[in-house]
Amino acid sequence: MSFNIGLSGIRAASSDLDITGNNIANAGTVGFKGSRAEFSDVYAASVLGSGSNAQGSGVLLGNVAQQFTQGNINFTENSLDLAINGNGFFVTSNDGALSYTRAGYFGTDRDGFISNNFGERLQGFGVNPVTGQINQGVQTDLRVDTRSADPRATSVVDSTLNLNSTNVRPAIWQQAYDTEIAAGGTPADALAAARDTFDPTNSATYNSSTSVNIFDSLGNAHTLTKYFVKTDGNQWDMFTMIDGRQVTNDPATNNALPTDAAFAPTPTELTFNSVGELTTPQPLGSIQNWVPLDSAGRETGAESPASFDIDLAGSTQFAASFAVTAVVQDGFTTGDLAGLEIDDAGLLVARYTNGQTRTQGQVVLANFANQQGLTPLGKTAWAQSSASGEPVVGAPGTGTQGSIQSGALEQSNVDLSEQLINLIISQRNYQANAKTIQTADAVTQTIINLR
Incomplete structure (x- = not known):
């Protein structure tokens, strides 16, 4: 009996050493979960069960339990x-x-x-x-889909800005207006004459301007520029140009350059109230007949004619410098995969x-x-x-x-210091169980030597 008990102890200690050694070997293994040996004692039992004075019969490895605790x-x-x-x-x-x-x-x-x-x-x-x-x-x-992202044509341009209420009419504008009135023209004729002085290449013909990139259906970028001309106390004209060309609802005059005979830009009128709020209904309407052109004036092959909305909701006219506080347009060009998150x-x-x-x-x-x-x-x-x-x-x-x-x-959840201590304990257990077998052998040898 003593030999079996000691042998079971040696087997258990050997298993403990194996488990501890495996933990140590995987201390650097990503995602590894350490294990521990769980032992149970053994008692011999008859058909009717073990008695109250039953002697133990050794130990067995009950389970190898992995510890699913968080690693670093x-x-x-x-x-x-x-x-x-x-x-x-x-x-x-x-x-x-x-x-x-x-x-x-x-x-x-x-x-x-x-x-x-x-x-x-x-x-x-x-x-x-x-x-x-x-x-x-x-x-x-x-x-992972590595294909390029498809482009999307701009469908709306939202801008929030402040027009300086202390601005005055451009001198060129005022001169044309006064000349027409002096010649007996009506205020409407004078206004038309003044508007004809607008030239996007001459900053003296407008008060302020701002630009934003927009995109056609092929993802080509185009520059949308809005020019603002003060015409009265709370009145402004907004001229819209794309890539330096006029945008009108008349296909015959659309995309004309300032040097072309067909250049006759039509403004959008903006009205503000006495507290500087924009009262012109928004959005201002759609750009309907824009034909996307390249730098040489040729059609890009994108969807044509293209259209998009311009919205200035929230814009103001205060006694402060011209400033664009927000601009959003929903188009974009094609894009290659740059990274994953x-x-x-x-x-x-x-x-x-x-x-x-x-x-x-x-x-x-x-x-x-x-x-x-x-x-x-x-x-x-x-x-x-x-x-x-x-x-x-x-x-x-x-x-x-x-x-x-x-x-x-x-990282592995193995605690190396704890495992090294377990090695010492397992070694002591192994030695102690070996001593049990050695002692049992000595006792048996004494009996054999009886004469």
Whole structure:
């Protein structure tokens, strides 16, 4: 009996050494979870059960329990390195066979799929190609779309600005107006004559101007410039030019240069009230007949004629310098993929060189009712088992799922100092159990030597 007890103790101590050694060996393994040996005592029992004075029969290894505690988060230079802060596992697929891991070193394969070092593809929710929204609940292989972002033509230009109320009419404007009145013209004739003096190449013919880039349907950039001419106390004319050419609703005079005979820009009238508020209804209306041209005056091939709205809502006329406080236009040129980001909710966001972003998917996490019931597969991965229960899959930060940290990796949760102490304890246990066998051998030898 003593030999068996000592032998069971040696086996248990040897298992403890193996488990401790494995923890130490994986102290630098990303996403590794340390294990501990859980032992149980053994008692011999008859059919009727063991008596109250039963002697122990040794020890057995009851369980090797992994410790799913949080590891330290170390930051890296790779945006596709992912760390989980809290509960959950990344879900990976190897030709449909799912496994679960905390090791978040991911990259893209030759087909653009996000995968780990072993070629297993990261799982997540895809994006509806029509709406651009996340398809919640539809799990798929996450893939990075490296195609260029399509351009979008400008459909509205919103500007908020202040026109200086202390400005006076340009001298050239006033001279033309006065000349027409002196010649017996009506105020309407005089106003038309004054407006004809506008020349975008001569800053003396207007009070203020501001420009913004707009885009045609092919993503070509064009410069929209608005010129403001004060005509009365609370009245202003706004002339609109694109790439230095006039924009009118008459195709015959559209796109004329200031040097062309057809150049006859038509202004939009702006009216402010006595407290400096713009009272002209907004938006001002659509630019209807714009034909996008290149620098040589040839059509770009974009959608033509193009149209967009101009909106000056919120603009003012105060006794302050001319200033543009906000400008927004919704068009953009084509853009190449410049980078990827994954936020703490797992959203995979692509950044493009045109300043736009696009959501390409969402990483999912899986959690289990009994993490100890997971089956270790190696490669820092686990598989579902009957003991673990079904995986609860969801977006990071929802339910019991943790959050994701991009550009970081979760380190092993092994405490080396603790493991080194365990080595000493295991060694002592091994030696003590060996001593039990040695003592039992000595006693047995004494009996054998009886004559």
